[in-house]
Amino acid sequence: MANLKNIRPKALLGLLAIALLPILAACSSTDNPLTTISPKSDVADDIQQLYKIIFVIAMVVFIVVETLLLYAVIKFRRRPNDGIPKQVHGNTVMEITWTIIPALILVAIAVPTWITIFEIDDVPDDAYMIEIVGHQWWWEATYPDGQVTANEIHVPSDRTIGFTLDTADVLHSFWIPQLFGKQDLIPGRTNTLWFTPNPGTEGRYLGQCVEFCGASHANMRLEMIVDSPADFAAWTSGLESPAPAATALAATGYDLFASKGCVACHTISGRNDAIGIIGPNLSLFGSRLTLGSATLDNNTVNLTAWLQDPEDIKPGNIMSKSAPIYNNPGLAMADTEIDALVAYLQSLK
Amino acid sequence: MASAVGAIGAAGAAPSESGVWSWITTVDHKRIGVLYGVSAILFFLLGGSEAFLIRMQLASADADLISSGVFSQLFTMHALTMVFLAIMPLGAAFFNFLIPLQIGARDVAFPRLNALSYWLFLFGAILLNSSFVFGGAPDAGWFAYANLTSTTYSPGDSMDFFTLGLLVLGVSSLAAALNFVVTILNMRAPGMTLMRMPVFTWMALIVSFLLVFALPILTVGLVELLLWRFFDMPFFSAEFGGDPLLWQHVFWLFGHPEVYILILPAMGIVSEILPTFSKKPLFGYTAVVFAGVAIAFMGFAVWAHHMFTVGLGPVAIAAFSASTMLIAVPTGIKIFNWIFTLWGGSLDLRTPMLFSLGFVSLFIIGGLSGVMHASPPLDRQQQDTYFIVAHLHYVLFGGSIMGLMAGIYFWFPKLTGRMMGEGLGVIHFWLMFIGMNVTFGPMHLVGIMGMPRRIYTYSEGSGWEFMNQLESVGAIILAIGLIIFAVNIFRSLRSGEVAGDDPWDARTLEWSISSPPPVYNFDAIPVVYSKEPFWDQKHPELAHDKPPADAVAPVAEDPASIHMPNPSYWPIIVAFGASLMAGLVIVNPYLAFIGGAITMMGVYGWIFEPAGPEEHH
Numbered sequence: 001m002a003n004l005k006n007i008r009p010k011a012l013l014g015l016l017a018i019a020l021l022p023i024l025a026a027c028s029s030t031d032n033p034l035t036t037i038s039p040k041s042d043v044a045d046d047i048q049q050l051y052k053i054i055f056v057i058a059m060v061v062f063i064v065v066e067t068l069l070l071y072a073v074i075k076f077r078r079r080p081n082d083g084i085p086k087q088v089h090g091n092t093v094m095e096i097t098w099t100i101i102p103a104l105i106l107v108a109i110a111v112p113t114w115i116t117i118f119e120i121d122d123v124p125d126d127a128y129m130i131e132i133v134g135h136q137w138w139w140e141a142t143y144p145d146g147q148v149t150a151n152e153i154h155v156p157s158d159r160t161i162g163f164t165l166d167t168a169d170v171l172h173s174f175w176i177p178q179l180f181g182k183q184d185l186i187p188g189r190t191n192t193l194w195f196t197p198n199p200g201t202e203g204r205y206l207g208q209c210v211e212f213c214g215a216s217h218a219n220m221r222l223e224m225i226v227d228s229p230a231d232f233a234a235w236t237s238g239l240e241s242p243a244p245a246a247t248a249l250a251a252t253g254y255d256l257f258a259s260k261g262c263v264a265c266h267t268i269s270g271r272n273d274a275i276g277i278i279g280p281n282l283s284l285f286g287s288r289l290t291l292g293s294a295t296l297d298n299n300t301v302n303l304t305a306w307l308q309d310p311e312d313i314k315p316g317n318i319m320s321k322s323a324p325i326y327n328n329p330g331l332a333m334a335d336t337e338i339d340a341l342v343a344y345l346q347s348l349k
Numbered sequence: 350m351a352s353a354v355g356a357i358g359a360a361g362a363a364p365s366e367s368g369v370w371s372w373i374t375t376v377d378h379k380r381i382g383v384l385y386g387v388s389a390i391l392f393f394l395l396g397g398s399e400a401f402l403i404r405m406q407l408a409s410a411d412a413d414l415i416s417s418g419v420f421s422q423l424f425t426m427h428a429l430t431m432v433f434l435a436i437m438p439l440g441a442a443f444f445n446f447l448i449p450l451q452i453g454a455r456d457v458a459f460p461r462l463n464a465l466s467y468w469l470f471l472f473g474a475i476l477l478n479s480s481f482v483f484g485g486a487p488d489a490g491w492f493a494y495a496n497l498t499s500t501t502y503s504p505g506d507s508m509d510f511f512t513l514g515l516l517v518l519g520v521s522s523l524a525a526a527l528n529f530v531v532t533i534l535n536m537r538a539p540g541m542t543l544m545r546m547p548v549f550t551w552m553a554l555i556v557s558f559l560l561v562f563a564l565p566i567l568t569v570g571l572v573e574l575l576l577w578r579f580f581d582m583p584f585f586s587a588e589f590g591g592d593p594l595l596w597q598h599v600f601w602l603f604g605h606p607e608v609y610i611l612i613l614p615a616m617g618i619v620s621e622i623l624p625t626f627s628k629k630p631l632f633g634y635t636a637v638v639f640a641g642v643a644i645a646f647m648g649f650a651v652w653a654h655h656m657f658t659v660g661l662g663p664v665a666i667a668a669f670s671a672s673t674m675l676i677a678v679p680t681g682i683k684i685f686n687w688i689f690t691l692w693g694g695s696l697d698l699r700t701p702m703l704f705s706l707g708f709v710s711l712f713i714i715g716g717l718s719g720v721m722h723a724s725p726p727l728d729r730q731q732q733d734t735y736f737i738v739a740h741l742h743y744v745l746f747g748g749s750i751m752g753l754m755a756g757i758y759f760w761f762p763k764l765t766g767r768m769m770g771e772g773l774g775v776i777h778f779w780l781m782f783i784g785m786n787v788t789f790g791p792m793h794l795v796g797i798m799g800m801p802r803r804i805y806t807y808s809e810g811s812g813w814e815f816m817n818q819l820e821s822v823g824a825i826i827l828a829i830g831l832i833i834f835a836v837n838i839f840r841s842l843r844s845g846e847v848a849g850d851d852p853w854d855a856r857t858l859e860w861s862i863s864s865p866p867p868v869y870n871f872d873a874i875p876v877v878y879s880k881e882p883f884w885d886q887k888h889p890e891l892a893h894d895k896p897p898a899d900a901v902a903p904v905a906e907d908p909a910s911i912h913m914p915n916p917s918y919w920p921i922i923v924a925f926g927a928s929l930m931a932g933l934v935i936v937n938p939y940l941a942f943i944g945g946a947i948t949m950m951g952v953y954g955w956i957f958e959p960a961g962p963e964e965h966h
Contacts (some may be wrong), residue, residue, distance in 0.1 A: 181729020188587025
């Protein structure tokens with residue numbers, strides 16, 4: 001058997017560091033937008049604190065028990081002249097010990113768990129409440145003053161944000177790991193969630209649906225944009241008074257948006273004819289950073305590809321299944337028409 | 350499959366009869382065990398292939414190998430196949446083969462019912478998988494959460510294959526479980542009290558009770574789903590006063606005991622192998638048995654830990670997190686007793702022992718990650734991520750599969766009379782052990798990095814690419830390991846070293862008879878005085894419980910005069926009729942009467958089948 005005394009603690013630490021490198025890498029939120037261990041809010045901090053306690057306890061138990069097992073295997077492996085070992089049937093004191101010690105460890109895990117459960121449960125009364133509705137496969141957000149947006153949800157950084165969660169169809173789960181843990185959206189009930197952004201955390205946060213909801217579950221992402229109070233006020237007032245279409249091409253797109261039937265499903269604030277509610281609200285679409293529920297960057301190439309063949313990007317979506325332009329060859333869009341629609345949508349700022 | 354069965358038959362039990370017909374009509378528990386085992390291994394390879402395709406799709410970001418629709422079918426069928434068609438029937442294979450041998454009986458209590466269980470399993474499995482051909486396999490996840498399963502969101506037949514396939518499989522498991530309960534409670538050899546039963550048989554008894562209580566719950570849920578889909582009875586639809594959460598409660602009230610149904614057989618197997626290869630009795634037999642009983646009871650009180658994020662309210666989730674954490678106590682008791690079974694022993698590190706030690710070391714990891722998401726706030730970050738996928742595979746692959754592999758290497762010589770190749774076995778073990786850790790270990794990290802389960806694609810820049818590549822390499826290592834396993838089985842069947850009755854110097858009754866055992870198992874029904882009757886017979890000077898001085902050795906009966914049940918083709922007819930009935934419901938409920946008629950005919954023939962000794966042999 002290897003002499004355990006010869007192993008230097010420094011070498012062990014080095015090995016441990018190598019083993020932990022991927023974990024350290026996982027901490028960097030720029031490389032891992034959905035990382036669960038880079039909290040940016042009070043609620044996420046609470047979960048992180050608890051995670052650290054439980055992780056350390058679990059690692060200690062892991063190392064102790066696996067070492068005991070490995071030691072027993074090495075120490076008691078069969079040697080050529082082994083006889084029959086002593087026939088030991090058990091030991092009551094030991095049984096009681098390894099019943100009580102794990103039970104005590106579990107109490108050490110359970111008590112902070114319960115405290116955290118109640119700490120993060122109730123939405124504070126002064127929260128800024130946003131209604132979230134999940135759809136196959138996009139997110140709708142309605143603000144207290146009635147503004148509506150989709151998939152890219154702006155929130156102010158200076159106050160507690162609350163959500164009511166409903167679904168228009170099947171189960172979904174609302175999750176932005178750096179800001180808060182997930183909560184399911186379930187037909188027939190309204191769940192809630194809340195968080196307060198930490199100071200100085202203005203920025204973009206990726207989220208994703210985490211309850212399997214059908215063919216494009218993987219493509220049901222969202223972004224939450226934590227704005228400074230001034231930016232947030234500018235954004236909400238922009239929703240109320242959008243700029244008119246600027247170029248001739250965009251003006252053509254404006255007309256196509258009606259004549260190709262887009263208005264039946266999409267709302268654009270400032271247009272009386274576009275008040276559909278089946279698809280995502282497209283107000284201020286031109287200022288959004290992503291499209292297709294945060295699956296693609298919002299640029300000309302991606303938007304053109306999306307309008308040409310949405311099924312390829314988001315399998316099963318209602319638009320490619322039901323919109324006449326994708327199902328009636330007589331109404332299919334020419335490339336020039338798509339260019340005009342792209343120009344129009346990008347002008348919505 | 351026929352050739353594999355034939356090969357085992359040629360090397361194996363019951364020399365008096367062979368050929369396909371003898372397998373179709375067999376009621377011999379050992380042969381039914383082989384049928385279960387061979388079918389389960391084939392389904393294991395099928396489920397493994399499905400997982401392999403999933404891993405290849407996820408090996409890189411934005412991959413195009415598999416469409417989203419097919420991907421959903423693959424992960425749904427992978428889980429259903431592994432749970433219902435591989436691990437459960439592998440457990441049933443061991444129960445069938447071993448229970449009568451370990452308790453000194455000549456067969457199970459109801460041999461024809463036993464055959465019916467197997468054929469229902471096989472036809473139910475075929476029905477479920479036939480969906481691939483008839484319009485697409487189930488694709489709403491193995492948990493099939495309402496209301497994604499409604500006719501609105503799953504319009505085709507795929508969910509009906511799910512419902513009816515699982516109903517048939519449920520009848521099969523329920524019949525088998527009742528059979529084992531009756532067998533274990535009534536047919537133990539004289540002197541074998543409950544607390545002298547081998548631990549494997551104890552775990553089989555516990556699993557059978559779990560099945561008896563858990564399966565009806567699933568059946569209720571499935572029937573409700575069926576009524577919803579066929580007759581618009583809105584059990585799970587919120588708009589008509591139902592509740593989609595009802596399905597989750599019903600499913601997990603079955604689903605969590607099911608986890609213990611999958612792991613306890615492996616725990617039983619390991620509890621036999623560790624003592625044998627340490628040359629010591631199991632440390633704390635009573636504690637291990639009662640820990641198993643405690644796990645089974647508590648298994649019914651933790652289901653809502655699968656539902657921490659549905660909005661049950663803080664009091665409910667605090668209570669369920671406490672009950673869930675409590676299960677770690679009996680589980681820990683088992684692990685410490687296993688480790689101290691090794692302590693002071695003389696450990697022979699041959700293949701069955703390697704797989705058993707692999708089981709213990711990997712199960713510890715799965716258990717600890719389980720305690721982590723028993724904490725609901727942590728679960729809010731971990732639920733439905735790859736962290737859970739890692740956890741469940743450390744329990745079900747590192748646990749169940751490693752344990753069942755240990756059992757295959759351990760009892761193969763008893764079943765066939767030949768040893769499995771040790772060299773290939775050791776290679777197989779290390780490939781599985783390393784492959785398993787390379788495949789499922791990084792899933793912990795990628796889960797903490799936020800990768801959700803059940804996504805068919807992810808974008809570049811997610812930070813998950815490297816870990817996923819690594820996992821896919823692990824899947825390749827696992828695949829090579831399984832090929833070596835298959836080669837080892839075929840080579841050992843043909844030319845393995847002849848085993849003899851007791852190749853491992855083992856401790857329980859099955860090793861006291863010939864390998865392979867005769868049809869009637871024991872010519873003399875043994876009389877039992879201790880927990881390890883065969884070991885104590887070999888080493889009377891070390892025995893803890895000695896036979897009384899006036900004990901009389903049991904007298905061997907003349908094999909020709911031992912009455913064994915006759916072969917019967919009625920079980921396969923009943924099973925075929927019932928499965929056909931289930932399958933035809935999907936086509937047209939009226940056509941199902943055809944299957945019903947065949948079933949009734951089979952039952953009629955079964956009832957009036959002569960059981961008399963005139964057709965003996």
